[in-house]
Amino acid sequence: MDKEQKNILITGVAGFIGSNLLDYLIEETNWTITGVDNLSTGNQDNIAEHLTNNRLTFIEQTCAEISSLKEYDYVFHLAALPRIQPSFEAIAEHIDANLNQAIHLIELMIKENHFPRLIYSGSSAAYGTPTQIPTPETERIDCLSPYAFQKYEFEKYLELIATRYPLDFVTLRYFNPYGNRSFNPKNSFNAYSSVVGIFLNRKKEGKPLLVTGDGSQKRDFVHVLDLAKANYLAAIHPEKLNTAFNVGYGDTTSILDLAKMIDGDRYEFIDKREGEAEITFADTSKIEKMLNWKPGLKLEDYISQTLNK
Numbered sequence: 001m002d003k004e005q006k007n008i009l010i011t012g013v014a015g016f017i018g019s020n021l022l023d024y025l026i027e028e029t030n031w032t033i034t035g036v037d038n039l040s041t042g043n044q045d046n047i048a049e050h051l052t053n054n055r056l057t058f059i060e061q062t063c064a065e066i067s068s069l070k071e072y073d074y075v076f077h078l079a080a081l082p083r084i085q086p087s088f089e090a091i092a093e094h095i096d097a098n099l100n101q102a103i104h105l106i107e108l109m110i111k112e113n114h115f116p117r118l119i120y121s122g123s124s125a126a127y128g129t130p131t132q133i134p135t136p137e138t139e140r141i142d143c144l145s146p147y148a149f150q151k152y153e154f155e156k157y158l159e160l161i162a163t164r165y166p167l168d169f170v171t172l173r174y175f176n177p178y179g180n181r182s183f184n185p186k187n188s189f190n191a192y193s194s195v196v197g198i199f200l201n202r203k204k205e206g207k208p209l210l211v212t213g214d215g216s217q218k219r220d221f222v223h224v225l226d227l228a229k230a231n232y233l234a235a236i237h238p239e240k241l242n243t244a245f246n247v248g249y250g251d252t253t254s255i256l257d258l259a260k261m262i263d264g265d266r267y268e269f270i271d272k273r274e275g276e277a278e279i280t281f282a283d284t285s286k287i288e289k290m291l292n293w294k295p296g297l298k299l300e301d302y303i304s305q306t307l308n309k
């Protein structure tokens with residue numbers, strides 16, 4: 001347990017990854033946590049067990065309404081509308097949530113001349129269909145959706161603004177997170193949540209799993225608590241990093257194999273979705289070397305534990 005006293009902010013705390021990060025930090029640290037969420041895709045039920053904990057202050061607001069970051073040592077920025085297909089439709093809304101509201105945080109830091117470390121949840125979507133497998137952080141950028149572009153744009157702003165101001169940031173490019181609460185039955189955006197959560201939910205409802213395309217597309221699935229640990233290690237690293245790290249398991253599973261793993265042969269094929277990569281596969285050597293992070297949780301174990309509950 002980390003006994004240090006730190007004051008931190010988590011944006012998007014009521015979402016899938018934010019709520020798991022909250023669980024992790026409540027358990028592993030002694031930090032005082034402010035969580036902000038506008039509940040657009042998130043759900044207060046995700047953090048219900050901590051609402052009475054005096055180490056957490058939850059504020060229902062958008063990031064644009066945050067008026068000061070002065071009291072924080074670290075800011076974990078997770079708030080976003082992380083959906084590929086809707087980002088083609090409600091374009092301005094996604095630019096606002098994924099880029100402008102993040103820029104607001106940087107403007108506050110500059111205005112207050114206070115630069116808490118910003119741990120930014122970026123995305124491997126920036127690589128599109130990569131040319132290098134496994135994919136290192138030096139891969140060329142090839143955004144296939146407005147969402148991927150907005151997430152990457154903010155990374156680029158961080159780099160550019162850090163040339164003029166003493167920004168202290170770390171970008172974590174997540175591959176394919178899965179874990180508890182990835183599927184929220186109340187969330188209308190569920191069609192875009194982790195395929196692991198969607199498949200487990202279909203099985204629970206006794207419905208056949210729907211495999212897009214021929215199911216040969218491969219994903220690097222990483223457990224959400226391993227992501228939480230990467231966030232923690234990025235925050236406490238003693239030196240300024242100002243760089244991006246891949247966070248994946250460092251192995252791949254095809255969607256068809258995943259379907260078979262969850263429900264034998266009860267699956268059906270549906271149309272392929274445009275704008276999605278054929279393969280995601282992280283080269284994790286940079287984060288392993290610089291942050292001493294390694295994924296600890298296996299997809300097969302999570303699936304069998306969830307199915308046996």
Ligand SMILES: NC(=O)c1ccc[n+]([C@@H]2O[C@H](COP(=O)([O-])OP(=O)(O)OC[C@H]3O[C@@H](n4cnc5c(N)ncnc54)[C@H](O)[C@@H]3O)[C@@H](O)[C@H]2O)c1
Nearest residue numbers: 012014015016017038039040041042062063079080082174
């Ligand atoms: N889940 C993934 O597959 C994945 C992959 C790569 C990167 N990411 C990134 O990780 C972060 C968290 O994603 P998630 O899967 O937990 O998504 P999520 O939708 O479950 O959580 C996002 C949270 O942010 C909140 N939010 C949205 N806009 C907001 C705003 N303007 N102000 C305040 N709160 C706002 C939502 O209500 C929600 O609770 C995002 O930045 C996303 O881009 C996710």
